[in-house]
Amino acid sequence: MRPxxxxxxxxxxxxxxLELTATGGPGLFAVFETLRAPADLVAWAAExxxxxxxxxxxxxxxxxxxxxxxxxxxxxxxxxxxxxxADRAHGRPLDPRHLAVVNDAAAAPPLTARIAPDGTRxxxxxxxxxxxxxxxxxxxVDLFTGPYAERVRECAAHDCFLLFVDTSRPGRRRxxxxxxxxxxxKVRAHRARPAS
Numbered sequence: 001m002r003p004x005x006x007x008x009x010x011x012x013x014x015x016x017x018l019e020l021t022a023t024g025g026p027g028l029f030a031v032f033e034t035l036r037a038p039a040d041l042v043a044w045a046a047e048x049x050x051x052x053x054x055x056x057x058x059x060x061x062x063x064x065x066x067x068x069x070x071x072x073x074x075x076x077x078x079x080x081x082x083x084x085x086a087d088r089a090h091g092r093p094l095d096p097r098h099l100a101v102v103n104d105a106a107a108a109p110p111l112t113a114r115i116a117p118d119g120t121r122x123x124x125x126x127x128x129x130x131x132x133x134x135x136x137x138x139x140x141v142d143l144f145t146g147p148y149a150e151r152v153r154e155c156a157a158h159d160c161f162l163l164f165v166d167t168s169r170p171g172r173r174r175x176x177x178x179x180x181x182x183x184x185x186k187v188r189a190h191r192a193r194p195a196s
Contacts, residue, residue, distance in 0.1 A: 070129030105137035
């Protein structure tokens with residue numbers, strides 16, 4: 001993550017669909033928008049859990065082709081995922097409008113994986129932004145209907161709204177990243193203790 005304060009840190013939301021939510025969001029979160037052009041969505045895919053595909057090819061032309069309409073659809077899907085995950089994290093009912101966005105995206109054919117000549121994973125030629133979004137939406141369906149559905153969390157820091165799935169064994173993850181929000185909380189708690 002590269003937040004506006006410049007402190008770069010590693011954030012693992014635990015699942016592909018929640019990786020997309022870190023690219024911006026609805027309402028006040030629009031200031032964090034990183035998907036401004038179709039190439040930004042291709043770059044996001046290359047840095048995401050899908051990176052074993054297009055980026056590993058080193059630009060061989062197998063990157064998904066993304067149109068302006070697919071970029072708009074990506075932001076719509078991202079915003080729906082953001083709101084669904086926030087609702088899940090706070091125990092609220094899931095909004096049917098947001099579910100419809102995810103289900104519509106998931107209904108399209110997903111990316112098709114293949115084995116490249118060098119033995120790495122790649123995407124079949126002709127990959128599209130729609131297939132990319134279908135792959136992300138199908139991951140969301142698996143998350144929200146699977147065993148970790150109740151472990152979707154929002155960072156416990158008062159000024160951080162990053163969403164993640166807690167895949168830790170005890171299920172007690174509280175922070176987006178221990179090196180950022182977790183450490184800040186520990187420092188605040190330490191300073192608040194009375195000197196002995």
